[in-house]
Amino acid sequence: MKQFLASFVSVLIFFVSTSSVYADESATNSWTKESIYYIMIDRFQDSNSENNYEIDVNDPNAYHGGDIQGVMDGLDHIQELGFSTINLSPVMANSVDGYHGFWPENLLEVDEHFGTLEDLKALVDDVHSRDMNIILDFSPWYVAQTHPWLQDAEKEDWFLPNRNVATDDEFERPWLDGLPVINTENEEAASYMLDLAENWAKETGVDGFRLYVDDQMSRSFVGSLSSRLKEVNPDFLILTDVENLSNYPTGYDATIAKDMYQSMTSTFRSSGESLDALMNQWQETASAIGKDTAPVGFLDSHETIRFTREAVMQKQNPITRWKLALTFLYTMPMVPTVYQGTEVPMDNGVPEPDHRVAQLNGGDEDLKAHIEQLNAIRKQFPVLANGELEQVASEGAMSLYKRTDGKETMYVAINNDTSTKVIHLEELENDQQLRGLLLDNIVRGSEDGVHKIALDRETSDIFIVEEDTGMNWTFISFVILVMAAFVAMVIFLSVRGKKRTD
Structure with a gap:
């Protein structure tokens, strides 16, 4: 089970990132x-x-x-x-x-x-x-x-x-x-x-x-x-x-x-x-x-x-x-x-x-x-x-910094505070969103163009910048199919185990 979950996480990272990765x-x-x-x-x-x-x-x-x-x-x-x-x-x-x-x-x-x-x-x-x-x-x-x-x-x-x-x-x-x-x-x-x-x-x-x-x-x-x-x-x-x-x-x-x-x-x-x-x-x-x-x-x-x-x-x-x-x-x-x-x-x-x-x-x-x-x-x-390093903002003991090489920009948010903190990011375009690779967070811009990054206490996330296309139905469908296959396998093994018992 643990090996399956580790492999699943790796596949998700690959799936959400392959279209926006560039070598320096x-x-x-x-x-x-x-x-x-x-x-x-x-x-x-x-x-x-x-x-x-x-x-x-x-x-x-x-x-x-x-x-x-x-x-x-x-x-x-x-x-x-x-x-x-x-x-x-x-x-x-x-x-x-x-x-x-x-x-x-x-x-x-x-x-x-x-x-x-x-x-x-x-x-x-x-x-x-x-x-x-x-x-x-x-x-x-x-x-x-x-x-x-x-x-x-x-x-x-x-x-x-x-x-x-x-x-x-x-x-x-x-x-x-x-x-x-x-x-x-x-x-x-x-x-x-x-x-x-x-x-x-x-x-x-x-x-x-x-x-x-x-x-x-x-x-x-x-x-x-x-x-x-x-x-x-x-x-x-x-x-x-x-x-x-x-x-x-x-x-x-x-x-x-x-x-x-x-x-x-x-x-x-x-x-x-x-x-x-x-x-x-x-x-x-x-x-x-x-x-x-x-x-x-x-x-x-x-x-x-x-x-x-x-x-x-x-x-x-x-x-x-x-x-x-x-x-x-x-x-x-x-x-x-x-x-x-x-x-x-x-x-x-x-x-x-x-x-x-x-x-x-x-x-x-x-x-x-x-x-x-x-x-x-x-x-x-x-x-x-x-990439180059730039500290973007901080709020209490939460910090946001970015890495950029002219082709790719990534944001890293670390909340070392004792409570939930929010940082307002104002440098992204309205049609861009942040996708978290550690916590699967999606941060979309508000009507005033601000992306509000919220993290619970003592958590962190690494964000890629991508086009905001609304709901990513392709990705969601992929996740549903994988989970459905996993559930089906569990049911199959359970039924087979009962038949052997009978």
């Missing part, structure tokens, strides 16, 4: 249209018991058994949710208890707890066969305290003198505290790292790297690394995760929008918060990042408190909060990134990052359907990825 041919960054699902390998899914070395599921700091085969086995689930790209945590061989991947001890091999290089290549091939992308977290300039180079006197200059990772207080990454850091100003060390990155890109066939960059890293090195990887593959994604946008130049394919994370969380974790401050933060973030770099947005991650926990601490319904926040994330000029377990949604019960094994079975079907729907809509309407 002017978009130069192909990654803006993607949606990313982040996976911490050790805490995703254990599918191969043969690599279960030093496993202790009762110790939160030990390996728990997740592996590359587990990721492969989870691809159907991720693809059904509608994601186009997966982002894996670091895969290099780590020291003891380096389940997160950020304590590399051997930069040339895949961690034996996760599998082998051949396993990783097989995963890449599987992902590509699904017309999806795969990117890797890549940060070999942070190495384990046990790395053999630290005992090599000839490589003493390969490390920064203070051997300490600079971390941001807003993000919890205790695994980085005190790690030795490669000195990328050192010509020999930088050359090794460039060769290493090129080799991993060529050997694995992945589509990009997420580069963790702090303020101690050489700017020229990151530029050289980007150029080197683009020689391997001109479409290779360079996604930077920087400590502070104001201290680090952009200009790469994409960058993590950390300031937006903080603003989105504070806005959507509870009802009654206006979106005005969030929109102001977007203007600052967009200006800092620049037009040639795609901002990557997220609501929680392996480095932050679960958004579910944020909502629960505010005594809010987390499903309602998630749906509003995700609608915003998917309809802004950002590449949406979702952390494993969001679709459940997972909550570890404490205000710290959640590294428990992903709970992929069960969960909230309404939230899953919402994620599927948002991914489908974003793929169907490129304007949501590449």
Whole structure:
């Protein structure tokens, strides 16, 4: 039944939208249209018991058994949710208890707890066969305290003198505290790292790297690394995760929008918060990042408190909060990134990052359907990825903004208020109407030419603009036929069941 309803919703989206969809041919960054699902390998899914070395599921700091085969086995689930790209945590061989991947001890091999290089290549091939992308977290300039180079006197200059990772207080990454850091100003060390990155890109066939960059890293090195990887593959994604946008130049394919994370969380974790401050933060973030770099947005991650926990601490319904926040994330000029377990949604019960094994079975079907729907809509309407953004109006904690690319215009209404709100839209023609894709709302103009968009508290909708033809009898007939067929099938199965009983 649930699969039928999901398919039915997808068909309705296609039916009402195919006549008014245009691709944005002017978009130069192909990654803006993607949606990313982040996976911490050790805490995703254990599918191969043969690599279960030093496993202790009762110790939160030990390996728990997740592996590359587990990721492969989870691809159907991720693809059904509608994601186009997966982002894996670091895969290099780590020291003891380096389940997160950020304590590399051997930069040339895949961690034996996760599998082998051949396993990783097989995963890449599987992902590509699904017309999806795969990117890797890549940060070999942070190495384990046990790395053999630290005992090599000839490589003493390969490390920064203070051997300490600079971390941001807003993000919890205790695994980085005190790690030795490669000195990328050192010509020999930088050359090794460039060769290493090129080799991993060529050997694995992945589509990009997420580069963790702090303020101690050489700017020229990151530029050289980007150029080197683009020689391997001109479409290779360079996604930077920087400590502070104001201290680090952009200009790469994409960058993590950390300031937006903080603003989105504070806005959507509870009802009654206006979106005005969030929109102001977007203007600052967009200006800092620049037009040639795609901002990557997220609501929680392996480095932050679960958004579910944020909502629960505010005594809010987390499903309602998630749906509003995700609608915003998917309809802004950002590449949406979702952390494993969001679709459940997972909550570890404490205000710290959640590294428990992903709970992929069960969960909230309404939230899953919402994620599927948002991914489908974003793929169907490129304007949501590449169009210009304009805030149109607000009323209390309800906000209306639009995305336009000169060919297509879509409106997004989010009511984060504690009561029903109405926004009067006066810029449409009298013969135009708005059709909602999330709530099936139809908004027609009144006699004075005003389109009144009304939303119940804590709801949202995404509108396409179309000609007002009155009652859409073709669409209505289609819906009646589908529902009639469904009812007929239920009756048939019921009658057949009674006959078998008799």
